[in-house]
Amino acid sequence: MKQLSFFGYGKTTRAIAKLLGEGFDFYDDRCEKSWTDEAGNRVHPAKDFDPDLSLMEILTPSIRPDSPLLARAKNPVSEYDLFLSEKLRKESEEWRKDHPLYPLRTTHYTLPSPRTVWVSGTNGKTTTTQMITHLLEKRGAVAGGNIGTPLAELDPRATLWILETSSFTLHHTRFARPDLYVLLPVTPDHLDWHGGGEAYAVDKLSPLKRMREGELALIPSGMNSTETAAWLVTYDSDAFLEKFFDLDSSRIRYKAAFLQDALLALAVSRTLFDEADYARLDSFDRDPHRQQELTDARGRLWVNDSKATNLDAALQALEAYRDRKIHLLAGGDDKGVDMTPLMERLKELNVELYTLGSNSRRLEALAKRYEIPVHAFTTLEEALPIVERRLHPGEVALLSPAAASLDQFSSYAQRGELFMDFVKKIENR
Numbered sequence: 440m441k442q443l444s445f446f447g448y449g450k451t452t453r454a455i456a457k458l459l460g461e462g463f464d465f466y467d468d469r470c471e472k473s474w475t476d477e478a479g480n481r482v483h484p485a486k487d488f489d490p491d492l493s494l495m496e497i498l499t500p501s502i503r504p505d506s507p508l509l510a511r512a513k514n515p516v517s518e519y520d521l522f523l524s525e526k527l528r529k530e531s532e533e534w535r536k537d538h539p540l541y542p543l544r545t546t547h548y549t550l551p552s553p554r555t556v557w558v559s560g561t562n563g564k565t566t567t568t569q570m571i572t573h574l575l576e577k578r579g580a581v582a583g584g585n586i587g588t589p590l591a592e593l594d595p596r597a598t599l600w601i602l603e604t605s606s607f608t609l610h611h612t613r614f615a616r617p618d619l620y621v622l623l624p625v626t627p628d629h630l631d632w633h634g635g636g637e638a639y640a641v642d643k644l645s646p647l648k649r650m651r652e653g654e655l656a657l658i659p660s661g662m663n664s665t666e667t668a669a670w671l672v673t674y675d676s677d678a679f680l681e682k683f684f685d686l687d688s689s690r691i692r693y694k695a696a697f698l699q700d701a702l703l704a705l706a707v708s709r710t711l712f713d714e715a716d717y718a719r720l721d722s723f724d725r726d727p728h729r730q731q732e733l734t735d736a737r738g739r740l741w742v743n744d745s746k747a748t749n750l751d752a753a754l755q756a757l758e759a760y761r762d763r764k765i766h767l768l769a770g771g772d773d774k775g776v777d778m779t780p781l782m783e784r785l786k787e788l789n790v791e792l793y794t795l796g797s798n799s800r801r802l803e804a805l806a807k808r809y810e811i812p813v814h815a816f817t818t819l820e821e822a823l824p825i826v827e828r829r830l831h832p833g834e835v836a837l838l839s840p841a842a843a844s845l846d847q848f849s850s851y852a853q854r855g856e857l858f859m860d861f862v863k864k865i866e867n868r
Contacts, residue, residue, distance in 0.1 A: 441492055446508055447499025448482050451518050454589035455497060456480055466508055497521060500585075500607040517611040519604075522590045523555060524614035553597050556707055557584075557604040559643055560623025560659075562752040563700045566725060567623060568603040570704035573723045574716055575599060584608070599711075610642045616649035619710065620656040620669070621703055626751035647671070655710055657703065677702055684709045690717040695759035697725070728855035730756055735865040739830050744839035745855030750776055753841035754784055764789040764834040766826050768819065768858075771796035771842030778802060781841055782809040791829065793822045797846040818847060819854065823861045 445452040445465040456463045462479030466488040473483045485508040496512040509515060516524075558568045565586055572582040579598035583590055586603040593600055602617075625643050640662060647656055650669035658664055660675040674680050680702040681688055686709070693701045705715045725731075731743040744756045753769060767790050769781070778798075782805050785792060792813045794802040799815050806813035816822040819838075826836050844854045 441494035444488065444493040444496045444512075445480075445499075446496050446506075446512065446515070447502045448480075449499035449501065451589045451591075452497060452499045453478075453480070454591035455518070455521065458591040468502075468506060468508060498611050500605055500611065502611070504610060515611065516613070517608055517615070518590050519602075519608060519612045519615040522615075523552065525552075553595070553600045554618045554711075555600045555602055556619045556621065556711075557602050557617035557646060558621045558623070559604040559606070559609065560621075561626045561749060562747075562755065563623045563697075564603050566697065566729065567621065567700045567703050568601050569726070570700060570720065570723055571621075571707050572601045574704055574708045574719055575601070575711070578712060606639060606642045609645050612645070614649070616646055616651070616654070618654055619707060620646050620650065620654075620658075621707060622656070622658045622662075623699075623703070624659045624751065625662065626749070657706065680706055684715075686715055687717075692721055695730075695755055697730070728852055730759060731855070731859075733859060733862050735862050737832070737865065739832055739834070739836070741836045741858070741862045742838065743855045743858050744837060745844070745851045745858060747839040747841060748843045748851055749774075750778065750781055750841045753781060753839040756837060756839040757784060757788060757790075760835045760837060761788055764791075764831075766791050766793065766830055766834060766836045768793045768795060768822055768826065768836070768838045769841050770794045770799045770802050771840045771844055771854075772846040773798045773801075773842040778805055778841065782806060782811060785809070785811050793826055795819050795822050796840070796842060798842060819857055823858070827861075827865060 443463055445456060445463055448465045448467045448470070452465065457478060462481060465480055465482045466485050467482060468485045470482050470484045473481065473487065475481050488508060488511060490511050490513050493513065496515045498515055498517055500518065502509055556571060558564045558571065568582055568586050572580050580601050581594055581597045582588065582601045583593040584602035585605040585608065622643060625640055644662060644665050647665050647667035647669060650656060650667050652668045654669045656667060656669045656671050658671060658673050660673040664671060672683065677688060677699055680686060684706040686702055686705050688698060688702065691698060691701045701720055705720065709715055728743055728746040733741045733743065735741060742756070742760070747753045747756055757765065765788060769792065786809050790811060792806050792811055793816060794813060795816045795818060799817060803813050803815040814825060830836050838855070838858045844851045848854045
């Protein structure tokens with residue numbers, strides 16, 4: 440009898456297997472020899488997959504589009520398809536007769552499906568997802584998806600699932616659709632995975648093809664939106680969001696990029712429940728490592744923006760401090776993105792650049808071409824003492840790398856913690 444197959448031994452696929460309570464076969468490109476985990480799941484090399492023995496292939500979001508394993512799949516489905524697709528729900532009764540292990544027999548599928556809000560974009564989707572959930576907790580909202588909680592671990596009895604949705608998940612999703620789709624501004628990212636900026640944008644817009652009349656898609660202007668039956672609202676500014684959704688930015692304490700995140704969260708609340716709870720929004724605390732301000736023992740401002748792992752996030756951080764001299768620490772794994780727009784903006788500001796990480800020398804050369812004061816280092820540890828000696832009161836030391844951290848760190852959080860530990864140890868002299 441054919442069985443379910445899991446592609447990629449990741450957090451998402453392991454959570455689904457755990458929900459079913461049985462041992463399953465996983466196939467992973469990184470596996471060299473078969474082994475069995477503590478839950479009884481069997482993990483095999485990708486070459487061992489036999490499509491003729493597989494009923495359905497459940498994908499970890501990060502499996503690459505060009506994976507040879509994926510090319511052999513006959514019925515691949517994403518996490519979103521598995522839990523949210525009406526198509527799979529309708530077919531579940533027939534499939535259950537012959538395949539009792541099929542996931543649609545679980546309580547997740549015997550209950551009414553929760554309404555869903557999908558939040559995507561290049562930057563700010565985590566914060567926006569958290570803000571929406573914070574605003575709508577009293578309405579039964581829970582957060583999941585790329586924010587860290589797989590759909591298999593979400594409460595199926597919740598009335599609202601607020602889902603941070605990655606471009607990887609969107610690429611692999613064929614059937615599921617949101618009730619409300621919020622797309623934040625899209626700039627180049629993960630280009631090596633998607634195969635280029637155009638393909639990346641296409642994946643970000645893909646839910647529109649499946650959405651229906653009465654469902655809202657909130658999309659940045661300037662994108663080549665696909666045809667959709669949804670109510671499509673394109674926004675080009677914070678002022679537009681204020682006017683269209685009857686919001687008042689003067690009652691919001693956030694600035695720069697976080698102002699737009701807050702306005703989008705309020706727009707969702709206004710759309711679903713015709714309310715804008717500014718007091719509730721003001722009680723929201725952002726995650727660490729995103730424009731996290733610290734003051735050292737000498738009263739100087741340091742900003743931990745380690746979560747700025749791409750170009751657009753760093754540009755947003757620069758806007759928040761454009762009225763003062765900025766000592767910018769940037770660099771790492773830039774994933775092949777052209778950093779010219781960063782230099783064009785730095786040229787207009789009062790900035791000294793301190794480059795670090797695997798693209799340090801490339802950034803240094805580009806900065807010199809734009810006549811930007813630059814100091815090149817290999818590591819963050821080397822750069823921080825130099826920044827500390829050059830930083831004056833009224834200026835800001837900003838860690839906003841515009842690059843991923845995995846060339847030298849286990850995560851952006853580890854990079855940010857190193858930065859903050861250094862600042863906390865500065866003595867007043």
